[in-house]
Amino acid sequence: MEKALxxxxxxxxxxxxxxxxxxxxxxxxxxxxxxxxxxxxxxxARIQLAKMTAEETGMGVWQHKVWKNVIGTxxxxxxxxxxxxxxxxxxxxxxxxxxxxxxxxxxxxVTPVTNPTSTAIYKILIALKTRNPIIVSAHRGxxxxxxxxxxxxxxxxxxxxxxxxxxxxxxxxxxxxTHMVMSHPQVALILATGGTGLVKAAYxxxxxxxxxxxxxxxxxxxxxxxxxxxxxxxxxxxxFDNGTICASEQSIxxxxxxxALVKEEFEKQHCYFLTPDEIKKVExxxxxxxxxxxxxxxxxxxxxxxxxxxxxxxxxxxxxxxxKLNGVGVGYPLSHEILAPIxxxxxxKDQASAINLCLDLNYLGGIGHSxxxxxxxxxxxxxxxxxxxxxxxxxxxxxxxxxxxxxxNNLDPSLTLGCGTGGKNITTExxxxxxxxxxxxxxxxxxxxxxxxxxxxxxxxxxxxxxDLFNAYHKNH
Numbered sequence: 024m025e026k027a028l029x030x031x032x033x034x035x036x037x038x039x040x041x042x043x044x045x046x047x048x049x050x051x052x053x054x055x056x057x058x059x060x061x062x063x064x065x066x067x068a069r070i071q072l073a074k075m076t077a078e079e080t081g082m083g084v085w086q087h088k089v090w091k092n093v094i095g096t097x098x099x100x101x102x103x104x105x106x107x108x109x110x111x112x113x114x115x116x117x118x119x120x121x122x123x124x125x126x127x128x129x130x131x132x133v134t135p136v137t138n139p140t141s142t143a144i145y146k147i148l149i150a151l152k153t154r155n156p157i158i159v160s161a162h163r164g165x166x167x168x169x170x171x172x173x174x175x176x177x178x179x180x181x182x183x184x185x186x187x188x189x190x191x192x193x194x195x196x197x198x199x200x201t202h203m204v205m206s207h208p209q210v211a212l213i214l215a216t217g218g219t220g221l222v223k224a225a226y227x228x229x230x231x232x233x234x235x236x237x238x239x240x241x242x243x244x245x246x247x248x249x250x251x252x253x254x255x256x257x258x259x260x261x262x263f264d265n266g267t268i269c270a271s272e273q274s275i276x277x278x279x280x281x282x283a284l285v286k287e288e289f290e291k292q293h294c295y296f297l298t299p300d301e302i303k304k305v306e307x308x309x310x311x312x313x314x315x316x317x318x319x320x321x322x323x324x325x326x327x328x329x330x331x332x333x334x335x336x337x338x339x340x341x342x343x344x345x346x347k348l349n350g351v352g353v354g355y356p357l358s359h360e361i362l363a364p365i366x367x368x369x370x371x372k373d374q375a376s377a378i379n380l381c382l383d384l385n386y387l388g389g390i391g392h393s394x395x396x397x398x399x400x401x402x403x404x405x406x407x408x409x410x411x412x413x414x415x416x417x418x419x420x421x422x423x424x425x426x427x428x429x430x431x432n433n434l435d436p437s438l439t440l441g442c443g444t445g446g447k448n449i450t451t452e453x454x455x456x457x458x459x460x461x462x463x464x465x466x467x468x469x470x471x472x473x474x475x476x477x478x479x480x481x482x483x484x485x486x487x488x489x490x491d492l493f494n495a496y497h498k499n500h
Contacts, residue, residue: 032203035158038188039129040209042156045186047126049154051109057185058152062100064179065144065172069093072140072175076168080136082323087264088141091438095141098429098436099148103456108153112462119467124460126154128211131204133225135217137267137323137362139165140172142438146214147176147190153459155211158204159192162217166195206230212459216439226447233454235439236446238269239360239389240422241381243407244277244285245374245398252419253397254288257366260421262342266363267323270393270415270426270440273360274367274384275345276377282370289368294343295326296368297335302346302357304333309365310356315388317361326364351383360388378407385411391442391451395422414443414451428453473497 049057065072073088107113113122132146143159150157161169170192177190193200205213206228213232215225222234244253261272277285286296297305306314309321309329321329326344330337337344343364351358357367367384371377385394394413398404408416417425420432428434437453452458473496481487481495 028197028200028203032200032207035191035193035204036129036207036209039156039158039191042186042188043126043128043154046154046156046189049109051107053184054109054152054154055104057180057183057189058100058104058148060179060183061144061148061151061176062096064175065148066093066096066100068172068175069096072168072172075171076140076165079168080139080165080323082137083264083267091138091141091264092144094427094429094436095138095143095145095438096148099145099455102429102436103149103152106152106456108456108460119469121465121467123463123465124153125463127459127461128155129209130155130157130212130214130459131160131210131230132157132214133160133201133217133221134162134165134169136162136164137269138216138438139169142216143169143172144176145438147173149454149456149459151180151185151189152456155459156186156189157191158210159190160201160204161192161195163196170195202228214439214454222447233439233441233450233458234448235269236391236442236448237360237388238271238392238440239273239358239384239387240270240393240395241274241276241384241389241411242272242395242397242422243377243381244275244281245377245396245400245403246278246281247400247403248397248419249399250281250284250288254285254292256397256419256421258289258292258294258342260423260425261366262364263421263423265323265325266361266365266423268423268427269360269362271362271423272366272395272421273389274358274369274381276369276371276380276384278374278377279370279372286368289343289345292342293338293340294345294366295337295341296345296347301333301335302348304335305329305344305346305365306356308332309361309363310359314353314356315359317359317363321361321363321365324363329363329365351380352387358384358387374403378410381407381411385413389413391444391446391448392440393417393422393426395420395425412443412445414441414446415453426453 069092073085077085112124134142173192213225215234225232346357393415394411415426425431429436435453435455439454441450442448443451
């Protein structure tokens, strides 16, 4: 390893550590002043950053990226602004436990090419809210727009009195540099949003990490659903920024009884069902040669661009390409996650078969992430929810906007969605400020008299059974 590179990493970390020491001395009021300043500056730059991102990445729709930036600024800020993240955060005189929030230390945040500026801003806000300096690593495909978002946030933080170097960004394009920072012993936490390989690297770094798993989101439309409403919501979600949110719908599953009605509604709302030959052509350009992962060339592209790449003709104004499939996994490439306006479509003979299909799709690279159901039968909703392995099961809601929270439900607005142990993550929650603090618990003396007053001889008597010990424990209380 070149000495110059090592020196550069050490210099970066030294600045972050010094910023952490200064940040630890901030009270809640000073901290909140910094966060408010950053939120306002980033929100004011929402359009500029959206246009810059669309131009740089060649993905998505800039108007939709404006909304992503609003989610990452205004919605996130409103959800955390009144949260206690400094000093005493709770005090219970009955239990005698007082909780004190402490910062973690330097946070290393990796951001994706699909949602670069919104993710960077959101991570900066939750880090500063918890008095943690943050070091951002941008995807090389969105290096300029991410750097601009970081610059805007950092300058706003400094104007509000934040410590110098509380927000930094590493040089783009160097994997060695990224991995050296990731594994540096002074990094307190890694917030990894990106591909599976990157998330695995974060978990293998030797430092605490919160990563996210891939999403292969199945959506079940039950016969009790309002079909027109369901289709309209699915389209609004899957076409949002050309499907670049990992919680966007990937497969639609219906029962045979309503298949014709659902298909007719999709067509009525300008979606196009591919012929078998067209499905093969789309598979060839949408999925890599191994048939297991999406081709980056179609990520965030419009239907018109995808159709042109595939060499097929579709009606003008087509919103989504629909592929009727008969199976999941090997031999059915479009059953995998594809962050573009392409949807797999399945029909099952009955409700149980439909839910099993959703499970198969869920386990095809999307365990723990998100799932959707459209139904007006609470029994069906709960049956589906108990069987599916997803951290977020959104009901009668577009999954893209529903899973990130704050718009269609009361989930914490977030651009890092935990996938639980199924997705090799530590939590299924939407990651927010509370995940970026250490909580000290001051525990005052409160005797458990059921235990301390118990007769010791009881516990040393080999003839005493569990029932005897239970009765002794509860005898005088």
